[in-house]
Amino acid sequence: MKNKYLTTIAKKLANLQLAISLLFTIGLIIAIGTIIEQDQSLNFYKQNYSDISPMFGFLTWKIIIFLGLDKIYTVWWFLVLLGLFAASLLSCTLTTQLPSIKTFKIWKFYNKPVQLKSLSITDTLDRGLFNSFAYYCNDNNYHFFRQNKKGYAYSGLLGRVAPAVVHISIILLLIGSTFGSLGGYTAQQFVPRGEITHIQNLTKFGNISSLPNDLSFRINDFWITYTKDLKTDQFYSDLSLLTNQGKELKRKTIFVNEPLLYNNIALYQTDWDIVGLKVKLPNNEIFQIPVKKITKGSRKFWFCSLPVDKFLGKTLSVVINDLNGQFFIYDSKGILLQQSRIGDSVYLSDDLNIQFLSFLTNTGLQIKSDPGINTVYLSFLLLMLSIYVSFFTYSQIWLVESTQKIIVGGTSNRAVLFFQQQFRKIFKRVTKVVR
Structure with a gap:
């Protein structure tokens, strides 16, 4: 009874219209987040979204604060939407995508020649060439199966895995970005050369974030290089990460776009003074x-x-x-x-x-921690792999032996012209053996 109840919920969540609606809603909210400034002070919203002149005639600072539009990417109802969208994708993957892959692996034999007429390409072979056709199918990376006077071959099953991998990559992206928003933090600091300091002056701090207790950093040196016309070319900071006992954990010279990375913490060179x-x-x-x-x-x-x-x-x-x-x-x-x-x-x-x-x-540093960044990177890697795998063509060929001929037919989900050329190539090689 419990499994039946869960299956019913999973099927409802796997509904395509629900997934599209959730995706559209999430996209709309993200667009709103680009219009309304995020993570600003209360006075900022009072000044820019006053009751006297509300934006769009209704949007005031009271509505923004009440709905959490000032922290729209971490507000509870937005996280619930992300969770529902992830659940919808997961349900679709478990109830539709993965079972379909198992279905594609099942041998599908046709019993009558008339069943092959609806396929995209058909032809006939002389009797006695069944085994030769099977051999050349295998030679073209097809998996061939025979059952008495019936044959079935398929190629490119990996291409059918791509939709499931896309779903998994999006789920990982949602998990990683959510965990990064809730557990990450950002700090902006100006630190004098030679000074030792801890992470402070936080500009962003997630709901479940925590600062490292046993970590500080020292500015060993700071310098600037100049172009021939004495314009600033690049500025550098020689940094050391230290424990509270003064033990050096890591040392690196950072500059713009070349941060120091340590345990999901990144120190970026941003400014100087x-x-x-x-x-x-x-x-x-x-x-x-x-x-x-x-x-x-x-x-x-x-x-x-x-x-x-x-x-x-x-x-x-x-x-x-x-x-x-x-x-x-x-x-x-x-x-x-x-x-x-x-x-x-x-x-x-x-x-x-x-x-x-x-x-x-002083050297200007930005300290960022994103515990979900590795999950996000993994999701993009899987997404790129799925795009590559999706180009694998899934093709199927059937054979039915009659009293006089062998009826052969095939179909493909993409690259139909290539499949037809491959189909004809196999036929030529089989008939060439006879000659």
């Missing part, structure tokens, strides 16, 4: 002067004031364009006084010189 300038004053005092970033169009500048008021009685400013070591010194009126480089001693007066020791830099 100058946060300070280290200088040495005449009295051997070493100062770390904070700088302020100014953005003008696509260009960035860093600005700071030198602490030389007690020496010169006026304020001097330093402007930095990039990390190539060059900087500019201006007076309070904006007049350029000097152009220098890191490591140089700059003489601001006869008895005052300042040595610029180094830039203080």
Whole structure:
């Protein structure tokens, strides 16, 4: 009784119209998720989806928060839809696809010559050529079976497996992406060179996510390479993953599109920044002067004031364009006084010189964890294999021996012209033996 009840549910879930409806609904919701900004603060939605001017005349921040449209890909009702779609595909696979493969392996003999007339191609052979025809079928990768005066051959059964593999790959994709959304996290951090830090400043955190307790990372070094015209070419961070006891687990120099990977955690190079300038004053005092970033169009500048008021009685400013070591010194009126480089001693007066020791830099990192990524990769691999396998043509040939002739007929699910050519080729080889 229980098995009958489960079978009934499985057949209802395997309904093609239900699967198409679920797929359409999921696609529509994903499209909505591309319109409404995801994972933003409550104030963001209040400002952009106010009650005064609702989007489309009805969509306000209250509706967005109530329905979970701000986290649409992890909200419970969207996950239920994904689960139903996966259950529909699984039911179709178990109740339709896999049983059909078993059916295709069953020997299907025709008993009467008239049954072969409806096939796409038919012909006749002289009696006595039954075994020769079977031999050349086997030579063309057909599996041939004989039962008294009847014969059956098939080729390309692997092509019938493709739909089931497609279903399995989509199910794995749904499982992997859901698990990644619920169990993954994303963090954005600016870390000074030489510092050790843990994962923090989370921008995304799944419902069942957890941070590693025994993991930190150190920025060993950071540098930038430049093109011939002194434009930024690439920026690099030398990273070490550490345990809480300071043991190095892995070390790698990362750059854009070349992350450090460790146990489903990826550290990406995303940005960089100058946060300070280290200088040495005449009295051997070493100062770390904070700088302020100014953005003008696509260009960035860093600005700071030198602490030389007690020496010169006026304020001097330093402007930095990039990390190539060059900087500019201006007076309070904006007049350029000097152009220098890191490591140089700059003489601001006869008895005052300042040595610029180094830039203080931050490297911008994105830390991502996706526990379902390997399952997603596996699903795409299976999907690509299924596309390849689907090109295998499933062909069938039947033979029925009458009192005078052997009636032969065949059909194919695709590449009909190729099958007909192959069919004629086998016939020519069989009849050639007779001659």
